[in-house]
Amino acid sequence: MTAVLLWAALLAQAAPPAAIPPRVDRVLARAPVIDGHNDLAWEIRTEYDARLDAVDLTRDTSRLTKPLQTDIPRLKKGRVGGQFWSVYIPADVTGAAAVQTTLDQIDIVHRIVRRYPQAFELARTAADVRRIAAAGKVASMIGMEGGHQIGGRLSALREFRNLGVLYMTLTHGKSLGWADSSTDAARAGGLSPFGRQVVAEMNRVGMIADVSHVSDATMAAVLDVSRAPVIASHSSARALADRPRNIPDALLRRIAANGGVVMVNFYPAFLSEAWNGWDNGRRAAAKQAGLQDLPPVGRANGALADWDRAHPEPVVDAATVANHVAHIARVAGHDHVGIGADFDGISGAGPVGMKGVDSYPLLFAELARRGWSDADLAKLSQGNVLRVMDRVEAVARELASVPPVDANDPGSATTP
Template sequence: MITALLLIAAQASAAPVAPDPRIAARVDRVLKKTPVIDGHNDLAWEIRDVHGAKVESLDLAADTRPLQTDIPRLRKGRVGAQFWSVWIPADTTGPRAVEMTLEQIDIVRRFIAANPAALERATSAADIRRIEKAGRIASLIGVEGGHQIDGRLSVLRQYRALGVGYMTLTHGRSLNWADSSTDAPRANGLTDFGHAVVAEMNRIGMIVDVSHVSDATMRAVLAAARAPVMASHSSARALTDAPRDIPDDLLAAIGANGGIVMVNFYPAFVSTAWRAWDADRTAFAKTAGVPANVYGARSPAPLVAWDRDHPEPRVTAATVADHVEHIGRVAGRDHVGLGGDYDGINGTGPEGMTGVDGYPLLFAELARRGWSDADMARLAGGNMLRVMDATDAVARSLSALPPGDAIDIASR
């Protein structure tokens, strides 16, 4: 069980600090000039799972709560560009994985098309700059798992043609060619096909995303990649010992690669106390025979009672800022960004940051800690724009190479 001492200490260290009005005004000026580019949002799956993929029946121009994303909150959060994840379950494989990915891409393209005054499709840094200048939110796409290409580089290329900007090499399960951080290894890094995937992504200008991959796979990617890599929604393992988070040696290596680590806001990846509380809660839910992945008032009755007797540890903007600062120290402030994981967060996000309107609170905390306007602008979007520009430059340099034709025979 979590000790009372641990809870008290965690809550004290995470106590929020109300932003000074002058700091809030300064943050607003910074984010008006350089809006937030967020690396990961799971709205598309929520539309599929909760709303039966009936895209047009969900009014994103209105308050969508209990969803964590809508256009008014994106505006309030000063979001200028969003990578929308086209996640599918890791146990969906083969041709069905490709079909389901196309369905998810269709959902994203449809909700962009349904909101033309606010959202516009983007595939490049130049697109983002143009769309932000026009007062709209640039909308990009990320595939969240290499199982979604079904072992074929031709499928990878077609995703790129449909506007996909990055691919996370694995999700929760290891593949024949790359290993997940939360599964037993199968590739022990990257196989020949894994190297072919990285090379082809570099050739076509698709960013290699190393969130979810094992440490060994991440090291292999960094040794092979010719373009900067990204971690679209990962935090610092030195602060929160989660396999999904990144250890210091690899944070430094991503910095040396010219890449970017985009900090995840999910309490499970930024708070050790919250992880311990959630592990105890999950164990109780198992004994009670109820699902554990439901939080708040919608929880099953046994969990409502358990939550009342076991207060949830506080997670605030200060907690997230600790991870931003740590990654900034280890990888460099030119190599840190934000990947909130909104609508992929079970329960709620940090206090005051429970939806996509919460980014300014984090920037206010960083400003209070002495971050300059230039540092905050790089964190908000400048670093990601640099990675995208560099990725496009590498693709241009490789444009004379023919398409790769490797197939992962073992997955057939």
């Protein structure tokens, strides 16, 4: 297919019937999007030396020399009413350094919220989210992206909860002594005894257990022991893209039985096996050409430009994202799917036309075109994750009389 015909097909696909955009706008006005994962804080730290004065979020940050995928105008255009801001740190930062670096990241989120009070407000409960979104602001929540961030200490977990952390992803890219990653060799065989204590303490203090990044065995073990619903804050369906970061159907069903939610990731590598293969090939070609950085398609020179001409990028678009959402809804039910796009954590990538936080309505228009009801669209946008938050808070109230446990990971370097 020529480039002209390809773009014509994309434009035709992206142009819904005239009644759909107003309908989507009405749905999202009543039920603005709550996204499960955004890495803006880490991008500000690494690209702008944690200097908020170097980034004006009231303007389009896609035009910066070091572009971002998030800003206030695009959040408004995307109908975002709630955002879990990730306080990610690399998995190789461990022990006391991990706790300190996590505090630095939490501080960045708090400073963002304080700097733009007209746009953001910190939310600690589901009721906060509803109130803040109704006021036209973005309810700002915090999620930690890896159990290594507590430094092997339940005391640190509790204090992070006191600072507003509402979920913790149990692992990132590396396995821990108490929980296994989907992209590393197993060390815990699912959950160690300390891992089970971590989940129990999260239930007790009202912190959501996030099973994105964990191995299948760890996910199953968490579902065995958690008294509260879990989330997968930014994962897609393995049946459509066979990546270990995605969730197989059997575990989708178990998450549904637990009352949890799987929040679909927008990274093309987790949406399309064809795109993932193309991306791996392009990275290999760039390395062979001696390139340190990977230039965007259309901006490469020499051997990489030749490779690009010979290997057109596979199309990943709103329909591809919708396929994952629809698959999870079919397998787990419409009550158990949400959105965790991973913007500013996906290196400028994203489906066609979905490179930033303004793009959520495209997904809802595609699902509306496929016959989704207003009620199911509202569940996807916010209803399902709010239900999880309500139930996690209820479990914490039920466990209020249980005393804290001062347990530490026996294998942690921070254990006295």
